[in-house]
Amino acid sequence: MYKIINSLLxxxxxxxCSPKSEKKYVGFIEDQDIVVDSGAVVSAHPQSSRIxxxxxxxxxxxxxxxxxxxxxxxxxxxxxGNIGGGGFMLIRTSDGKTDVIDYREKAPSGSSRDMYLDxxxxxxxxxxxxxxxxxxxxxTVDGMIKAHSKYGKLPFKELIQPAIDLAEHGFPVTLRxxxxxxxxxxxxxxRNSFKTAFVKDSLWREGDTLIQPALAETLKRIRDYGRDGFxxxxxxxxxxxxxxRGNGIISxxxxxxxxxxxxxxxxxxxxxxxxxTVPPPSGGGIILIxxxxxxxxxxxxxxxxxxxxxxxxxxEAERRAFADRSEYAGDPDFVEVPEKQLxxxxxxxxxxxxxxxxxxxxxxxLGPGSPEKYISEETTHYSVVDAMxxxxxxxxxxxxxxxxxxxxxxxxxxxxxxxDDFSVKxxxxxxxxxxxGEANSIKPGKRMLSxxxxxxVEKNGKLLLVLGSPGGSTIPTTVFQVVIxxxxxxxxxxxxxxxxxxxxxxxxxxxxxxxxxxxxxxSDKLQKMGHxxxxxxxxxxxxxxxxxxxxxKAAAADKRGNNSSYGY
Ligand code: GLY
Numbered sequence: 001m002y003k004i005i006n007s008l009l010x011x012x013x014x015x016x017c018s019p020k021s022e023k024k025y026v027g028f029i030e031d032q033d034i035v036v037d038s039g040a041v042v043s044a045h046p047q048s049s050r051i052x053x054x055x056x057x058x059x060x061x062x063x064x065x066x067x068x069x070x071x072x073x074x075x076x077x078x079x080x081g082n083i084g085g086g087g088f089m090l091i092r093t094s095d096g097k098t099d100v101i102d103y104r105e106k107a108p109s110g111s112s113r114d115m116y117l118d119x120x121x122x123x124x125x126x127x128x129x130x131x132x133x134x135x136x137x138x139x140t141v142d143g144m145i146k147a148h149s150k151y152g153k154l155p156f157k158e159l160i161q162p163a164i165d166l167a168e169h170g171f172p173v174t175l176r177x178x179x180x181x182x183x184x185x186x187x188x189x190x191r192n193s194f195k196t197a198f199v200k201d202s203l204w205r206e207g208d209t210l211i212q213p214a215l216a217e218t219l220k221r222i223r224d225y226g227r228d229g230f231x232x233x234x235x236x237x238x239x240x241x242x243x244x245r246g247n248g249i250i251s252x253x254x255x256x257x258x259x260x261x262x263x264x265x266x267x268x269x270x271x272x273x274x275x276x277t278v279p280p281p282s283g284g285g286i287i288l289i290x291x292x293x294x295x296x297x298x299x300x301x302x303x304x305x306x307x308x309x310x311x312x313x314x315x316e317a318e319r320r321a322f323a324d325r326s327e328y329a330g331d332p333d334f335v336e337v338p339e340k341q342l343x344x345x346x347x348x349x350x351x352x353x354x355x356x357x358x359x360x361x362x363x364x365x366l367g368p369g370s371p372e373k374y375i376s377e378e379t380t381h382y383s384v385v386d387a388m389x390x391x392x393x394x395x396x397x398x399x400x401x402x403x404x405x406x407x408x409x410x411x412x413x414x415x416x417x418x419x420d421d422f423s424v425k426x427x428x429x430x431x432x433x434x435x436x437g438e439a440n441s442i443k444p445g446k447r448m449l450s451x452x453x454x455x456x457v458e459k460n461g462k463l464l465l466v467l468g469s470p471g472g473s474t475i476p477t478t479v480f481q482v483v484i485x486x487x488x489x490x491x492x493x494x495x496x497x498x499x500x501x502x503x504x505x506x507x508x509x510x511x512x513x514x515x516x517x518x519x520x521x522x523s524d525k526l527q528k529m530g531h532x533x534x535x536x537x538x539x540x541x542x543x544x545x546x547x548x549x550x551x552x553k554a555a556a557a558d559k560r561g562n563n564s565s566y567g568y
Pocket of ligand 1: 379397
């Protein structure tokens with residue numbers, strides 16, 4: 001495969017366009033893709049990628065750059081970047097050691113299993129998504145401080161300062177951001193008691209400057225007081241004041257008690273490649289591994305890219321993996337998740353016994369397996385690799401675009417609506433249509449199940465791929481497809497990211513697909529097999545880096561968003 005990659009690299013270098021002044025390219029793949037010698041950052045916004053690379057150039061490592069990128073995203077990408085939310089950071093240091101910083105939000109101490117139900121046991125519409133009650137205790141700031149204390153090289157103050165400058169002086173919004181801010185305008189106005197930075201007298205236009213003075217002050221407090229700059233003092237008081245205004249339940253004690261944790265990554269071997277990803281409380285990693293192991297025995301390449309046969313196989317594996325998620329996945333600090341059994345080859349072989357090569361399984365007939373015998377789709381992902389070979393794949397979120405659209409009073413940051421990722425009632429679908437049960441029920445201090453799937457791939461002990469995606473339930477299936485696009489189909493990382501995608505999640509029982517993902521021939525065949533198909537808008541938004549044997553890095557930013565690759 002390296003032969004293919006190397007020949008593509010040579011082609012890209014030979015056909016390289018003239019370098020733009022800010023980016024020292026050794027080659028171009030396509031507009032949003034670059035090939036560089038030293039370090040690269042791919043994130044959802046040009047400002048955050050630029051800031052990440054500036055930290056690398058100052059001598060920071062990948063973890064330093066990731067922390068600076070994360071704080072920058074909280075300013076320049078309020079759709080999902082945050083300090084009021086949480087996420088997962090997968091780290092692989094140059095010596096091959098891995099670590100997962102879990103900074104997922106937690107249910108407040110005043111939460112309870114049935115808090116979103118009325119007296120008759122019915123789910124109260126919008127409670128878990130649109131109100132102050134929908135917020136979990138934020139984890140991002142603690143997560144970044146933990147990552148810095150374990151791996152940081154540059155002083156923390158230097159990593160957060162670019163975000164402060166960005167918030168204080170502003171940045172030009174992209175066209176898409178102007179549209180997003182305009183379409184969310186009514187919600188911002190309705191849900192806040194004051195005029196937030198996100199609402200102007202006139203509508204937003206591309207290139208307008210978004211300035212966030214209150215957020216800049218909060219970031220300064222974090223710079224000056226670390227954890228206490230967010231979880232105590234003024235910032236905490238502003239957040240609690242906002243909670244009281246809207247009958248929210250996050251308390252001062254909840255903020256004091258929040259702690260991110262380091263967890264062990266999970267991994268599998270797939271066709272000679274080591275796939276490393278994140279454990280629960282994200283269900284994404286387990287799903288990714290299950291999909292790889294359930295499809296590995298079949299000759300995907302021979303069956304051809306997105307043929308009816310290949311799509312059918314992948315769909316059936318997805319159906320089974322999501323059915324398992326609904327039953328077994330939850331916060332491992334609260335429930336026993338049968339992680340090992342769920343990814344055991346024996347169990348997955350058993351699970352695929354009912355796979356019929358010619359016919360779709362009905363989700364009605366397919367419940368979760370029994371592993372005892374043997375986890376608006378806004379979230380954002382960034383990937384970082386430094387010149388030494390340290391790598392970070394991090395996915396972070398407020399859940400919905402702009403979270404619940406509520407700004408924490410004078411603290412200037414948006415609140416998450418992550419509580420909707422719990423199973424608010426067994427069998428009741430969340431905003432992604434995912435159903436769950438007791439394993440993911442609400443308990444004080446528990447982390448809600450996620451689908452985030454930051455992933456790293458090694459070949460012969462060497463770093464090969466760093467990737468991940470937003471997209472709620474579609475995250476693991478998106479990551480899976482990009483991985484097989486490279487490993488099985490030999491696509492360049494840019495093409496692997498660009499290729500059309502499809503998705504199945506057990507319920508609803510249909511294959512959703514992007515316009516260019518399934519041709520009419522495959523579509524006809526799939527329908528004859530008993531599948532329902534539904535075209536939909538973009539699936540995921542992958543930011544990925546591929547590392548070549550000679551140390552060069554190809555950074556691919558998904559064209560489905562304003563994603564941007566920077567490197568040097
Ligand atoms: N809030 C989306 C996820 O964590 O999967």
